[in-house]
Amino acid sequence: MGNKRSGGGLSSAQQAAKFLGVSVLAGAVLAGLALPAVGAIGLAAKGTVEQFDEIPANLKRPPLSERTTILDANGGEIAKVYSRDRTIVKLKDISPYMRKAIVAIEDARFYEHGAIDLKGVLRALNENAQDGGVSQGASTLTQQYVKNVFVEEAGNNEKAVAKAQKQSIGRKIKELKYAIQVEKELGKKLILQNYLNITFFGQQAYGIEAASQRYFSKHAKDLKLEEAALLAGLVQSPSRYDPVNAPQVAKARRDTVLQRMAEVKDITQAQADAAKKKPLGLKVSSPKNGCITAVDGAGFFCDYVRAVFLNDPVFGKTREERSQRWDRGGMTIRTTLDPKAQKSVQNSIKSHVYQDDPVATAVTLVEPGTGKVVAMGQSKPYGFGTNELTINLSADKAMGGSNYGFQVGSTFKPITAAAALEQGKKPYQRYSSPYKMDYPSPVSTCNGSWSNSEGSTVENEDITEKGPYGMKEALAKSINTYFVQLISDIGVCPVTELAAKMGMQRADGQKLNQVPSLTLGSEGFSPLTMAGAYATFANRGVYCTPVFIESITGPGGKDLEVPKSSCTRAMSEKTADTMNTLLRGVVEDGTGKKAGLDNRPSAGKTGTTDERKAAWFVGYTPNLAGAVWVGGSGSKGVEMENIRIGGVFHDKVYGADTPGPIWRDAMSGALEGKPAEDFVNVPIKDPSAKKPGRDDNGNGDKPSGDNGGSNGGADDPWPDITIPPDVIGGDDGLVGGNRGGNGNGGHGNGNGNSNGWNFP
Incomplete structure (x- = not known):
């Protein structure tokens, strides 16, 4: 079939006039078909052929959503x-059965007329006039395609979609204008391709490829005759003819399409009868969106x-x-x-x-x-x-x-520690860090100072956590009072400024509060x-x-x-x-x-x-x-x-x-x-630290190495000082050297002399 176009060189205005049954020469008012309430329904009410040309000539065709x-x-x-849900495919990737089925049931004269089918339209308009509204469309595939473009352009705007789908004389006139343009620009094959890619087939499937996958779990190019007929039948009313929820109604509609294909000589009657006997054969794929x-x-x-x-x-x-x-x-x-x-x-x-x-x-x-x-x-x-x-x-x-x-909580404490280091504090910085204390006051902030006007207090997790502590041990034990003293010492502003540099904005988008409790993760x-x-x-x-x-x-x-x-x-x-x-x-x-x-x-x-x-x-x-x-x-x-x-x-x-x-x-x-x-x-390590000696009970301040003690000290009281391993215990034990016994010093066991180790 060729891509014949109607119009015979007529302008779009003349084609419109012909479509509406009005004499171009007379330029008469659009009343030839006794349309009801013309004066109140949009573009057609303007009445003249010239005003038809005022509709913009270019149809905006947005990219199809996929x-x-x-x-x-x-x-x-x-x-x-x-x-x-849509996957755009070329016409060559759509089953020939599908191409024939959609034309047969929706617009059998598609290849014979132009943008409009005058016979169908005149019949529809007369019936609409008798009904007092717009009950019958007789739209060509080209006009349907244009309508779908309007719907696509509306996107997810419900009001815009309703307007695009509204059955009105005004919309029909606008649809006609663009249909004429589309026929000139695209030609039949591309119009059919676009139509099959844009049309809604129900079950969230837009376009023939998505529909083929949804109902039969196969590509559109592989559709069989009876499958193509089923999908073509859905277009008129996807919900009414839904084969998943209304299989009997869907089968009847499918058989109608098959019969129509036989009547227009796309298939033989024998082929139609054989296809009608086959089950729907659904292989539904659930939408995964x-x-x-x-x-x-x-x-x-x-x-x-x-x-x-x-x-x-x-x-x-x-x-x-x-x-x-x-x-x-x-x-x-x-x-x-x-x-x-x-x-x-x-x-x-x-x-x-x-x-x-x-x-x-x-x-x-x-x-x-x-x-x-x-x-x-x-x-x-x-x-x-x-x-x-x-x-x-x-x-x-x-x-x-x-x-x-x-x-x-305490995961904010390292931010305070890092800010303090940036301000020149040393990693062995020590504070008294009592178990419980008042918040220091005043504390400098970015815009002034904070005062503990309410007498707020802070305490550590465990009553045994009492200082003094250095930064390493305070982090390891998560000492609250240490970090409150630290942020109060350097001020809140350096902490919030560093936090910002580290991408730390509050989850609600608000600015950080300039308060010392910030360090505790408030x-x-x-x-x-x-x-x-x-x-x-x-x-x-x-x-x-x-x-x-x-x-x-x-x-x-x-x-x-x-x-x-x-x-x-x-x-x-x-x-x-x-x-x-x-x-x-x-x-x-x-x-x-x-x-x-x-x-x-x-x-x-x-x-x-x-x-x-x-x-x-x-x-x-x-x-x-x-x-x-x-x-x-x-x-x-x-x-x-x-x-x-x-x-x-x-x-x-x-x-x-x-x-x-x-x-x-x-x-x-x-x-x-x-x-x-x-x-x-x-x-x-703290370079200023001095290591005292031990007495026989692990206490006191004898010179290092003398009488480390037969009982020894149990815990290392100097955790911030790194001691070389060669001076822990042994013959020259720093702590734990003994005289005649098995000493247990603060840094090791010793069986040696009392030479000791001198601190710098």
Whole structure:
């Protein structure tokens, strides 16, 4: 069949007049068909052929919305997301049966007329006039295509969609104008191709390829006769003829299409009769749309990718523009998600916190030096059911997270320590650090000073925790009073300024409060923020903004610009290296022992908040940083005392006993097979310290090496001083040298003389 066009050289206005049964020469009012209420219905009411030409000549044909595929860093599929499930295909990739079936049932004279079918339209208009409305369309495939373009342009705007679908004389006139243009520009084959790609077939399937996959789990090019007839029959009313929910009605409609194909000689009657005897033969594929279908618990990571797209100006100047671009889809987004790390995170979560526990956990892993977020998961999975959430517990409020984030407790103390080092304080800085004390007052801030007008006090976790302490031991034991004294000494402003340089903004987007209690973790942050901040330590003082997207290939294979990580120095290398040495001690000898990694250097800090509503472990190796939060996911939180989590009873939850092991297991799996890099360690000892001797009971101040004591001292009273191993015990034992017995000194056992060791 050829691509015949009607019109015989007539202008679009003349074609319109012919369409409406009006004499061009007369230029008469549009009343020849006795249309009802013409004066009140839009464009047609203008009445003249000239005014028809006032309609813009160019039909805007927006790119058809398609699926967007989100991939992990290795190219594996995380999820498909779409506003409209559609895969565009060429006409050659559509079964010939499908092409014939849709023309036969929707517009049998498609190849014989132009933009309009005068015979069909005149019949419809007369019947509409008698009905007093617009009950019969008789639209050609070209006109239907134009209508679908209007619907597509409306996107997800319900009012705009309703307007585009409204059965009115005005819309019909506008539809006609553009149909004439489309016929001239595209021709029959391209119109048919576009029509089959844009049309809705029900069950969330837009376009013939998506419909073929949905109902028969095959490509459109492989559709058989009876399958093509079924799909062609859906177009008139996808819900009424839905073969999934109304199979008998759908079969009757299919058989009508088959018979029509026989009548127009597309197939023989024998072929039609044979096809009618066949069952529907459905092989339905359930639609898998959105981040809710993401694999390995990556739904929240997937959703964060969407949030990045909708919030970053690199994808469009306004949110509306970015939203439209996202809805159009047709993109392939390769992300930073490491599938091995993600699986490790999910396995660790499932091992330690159950989905139906009264509390939840959230874990985020970030790569130091690149800002790449390689894993993100939580114990309450992505969804709308019981014990499921759509709130991303790892994210800030603006990116789909909780309203205020979570207080971080003692995991903020390293920020204060780093700020103090930047201000010139030494890592062996000592404070009295009593068990309980008043907050010092006044304390300088960025905009003045803070005064303890209410007489607020602070105390340590245990009554036995009494100073004086140096910074290393204060971090290892998480001494509250030490860090309150430290922040009061250097002022709050250096701490908040460093926090900002490390990417630490409150989860609700508000500024940090200028108060000394900041050092105890009184502000709410997200796990993503904390992981990124600690990655600064791992990266020797350089903070890199977190990124989720590696690349985007847009429709047509065009590479799109994506946001890049921005890396800036937050602190000196010396400060970062010193902090790494200090925090390594937390994992090796302090509160974070349960989080230690086998055969791999690591550092980190535990944290527990007031009333135990949140517990944290934030830690890192030189090549990976991670934050783990455990707590109540609701606004009121959960006091984690006398509670069972992951099948384990806790009288009190600490950062070390639940978040710590989660971090350890998640990091172990994520780092498997990667090099065990080491930190740049910094010796931390007080050069002014002098070592006193011991008497026979391990006390006193005899010269070093004299009479180390037959009973010996048990504990090392000088933890901040590094003692060379060759002077501990032995013939010249520093402490523990004895005379005739087996001395047990503060630094070792000795069986030697009393030569001792002289301090500088």
